Amino acid sequence: MAKTRVVVVDDSALVRSLLAEIINRQPDMECVGAAADPFAAREMIRNLNPDVITLDVEMPRMDGIDFLSKLMRLRPMPVLMVSTLTERGAEVTLRALELGAIDFVAKPKIGVADGLKQLAEEITDKIRIATRAHVKRAPATPAAPAAGAGASTASRPVAAAPSPLGRLSTEKIIFIGASTGGTEATKEVLMALPADSPAVVITQHMPPGFTRSYAARLDTLCKIRVKEATDGERILPGHAYIAPGGLHLSVERSGANYVARVRDGEPVNRHKPSVEVLFESAARVVGPNAFGIMLTGMGGDGAKAMRAMRDAGSYNYAQNEATCVVFGMPREAIAHGAANEVLPLQDIAPHLMDKLRAMHGALLHRV
Numbered sequence: 001m002a003k004t005r006v007v008v009v010d011d012s013a014l015v016r017s018l019l020a021e022i023i024n025r026q027p028d029m030e031c032v033g034a035a036a037d038p039f040a041a042r043e044m045i046r047n048l049n050p051d052v053i054t055l056d057v058e059m060p061r062m063d064g065i066d067f068l069s070k071l072m073r074l075r076p077m078p079v080l081m082v083s084t085l086t087e088r089g090a091e092v093t094l095r096a097l098e099l100g101a102i103d104f105v106a107k108p109k110i111g112v113a114d115g116l117k118q119l120a121e122e123i124t125d126k127i128r129i130a131t132r133a134h135v136k137r138a139p140a141t142p143a144a145p146a147a148g149a150g151a152s153t154a155s156r157p158v159a160a161a162p163s164p165l166g167r168l169s170t171e172k173i174i175f176i177g178a179s180t181g182g183t184e185a186t187k188e189v190l191m192a193l194p195a196d197s198p199a200v201v202i203t204q205h206m207p208p209g210f211t212r213s214y215a216a217r218l219d220t221l222c223k224i225r226v227k228e229a230t231d232g233e234r235i236l237p238g239h240a241y242i243a244p245g246g247l248h249l250s251v252e253r254s255g256a257n258y259v260a261r262v263r264d265g266e267p268v269n270r271h272k273p274s275v276e277v278l279f280e281s282a283a284r285v286v287g288p289n290a291f292g293i294m295l296t297g298m299g300g301d302g303a304k305a306m307r308a309m310r311d312a313g314s315y316n317y318a319q320n321e322a323t324c325v326v327f328g329m330p331r332e333a334i335a336h337g338a339a340n341e342v343l344p345l346q347d348i349a350p351h352l353m354d355k356l357r358a359m360h361g362a363l364l365h366r367v
Helices: 013-024 038-048 064-074 087-099 112-118 120-132 182-191 211-219 275-289 303-311 328-335 345-366
Strands: 004-009 029-035 052-056 079-084 103-107 173-178 199-204 225-228 239-242 248-254 257-263 290-294 315-319 341-343
Touching: 004 013, 004 038, 004 120, 013 029, 013 112, 013 120, 029 038, 029 120, 038 052, 038 064, 052 064, 052 120, 064 079, 064 087, 079 087, 079 120, 087 103, 087 182, 087 211, 103 112, 103 120, 112 120, 173 182, 173 275, 182 199, 182 211, 182 345, 199 248, 199 275, 211 225, 211 239, 248 275, 257 275, 275 290, 275 303, 290 303, 290 328, 290 345, 303 315, 303 328, 315 328, 315 345, 341 345
Parallel strands: 004 029, 004 052, 052 079, 079 103, 173 199, 173 290, 199 239, 225 239, 290 315, 315 341
Antiparallel strands: 248 257
């Protein structure tokens, strides 16, 4: 079997050496080149035709985002970002995912050598995922909200007139699970929801330090409010709650209300936060008032619990293969019989809202 050919792009000679060593220890991949800046990388990509590149964010002469933007327009290929774990690093990494990077690894600010060695398995796993990912050409002029912009009246889209959902807005909860490619897929679903949508609870596989920036970014783009979930808070319609990186999120009942539970614990299906934990609580606590959505991602996290949701009366959607970056999680959900419908990404939110409006119409008709 041919090895996956990787080019490493990083201005640090130490990081280049460490990443090359990590890659070359794997029997199924090899580092065929290491570039100190995007200009050298451009020549390497042209001459070596790698399968995947790892790309630093902050580099001399041209930063990683500018290079990624040009690369994804002119020669789309799988890119794994290597980002410093800072607030600035989180903002820039999210921009990279918007531009088409498959995933990212958060390298530590200090103790880089030991930190990268500890991340060796994650790095090589994500390179393998990247080789199987569906890469799309970036638009010629991709839109970019200002980095770090907070939600404001000026930046928030004008809310549409309230849709006729009645009490369904407060009774129903939408549950979303996603991994690789999921930051953009979740964004597309949330941006299509009206301001009076039922509450949305989300587990996106993401490390600590990135989910707060991700939620803030979505909050500037969506009609609903988007925030990182906090333990014990009431789950309200018109709001979306994202599991904090490194912690599990579930939903519990408190009297007449639903509340978020944010807890530490062991990884489930190798993930923390885990979709399995969130969806299990949906099946156990919310039952027929839940909607489940499984989006792009590698592996099978959440598939069994999504089937339990369906058995408990929820209505579930899985993203179809053609629109997934990686079809693993939706494929497993479908194989478990967990999905009522399999749809292209852009159709999921409209179909869900149409179903809610039809349910509301049926309620009014019975009255």
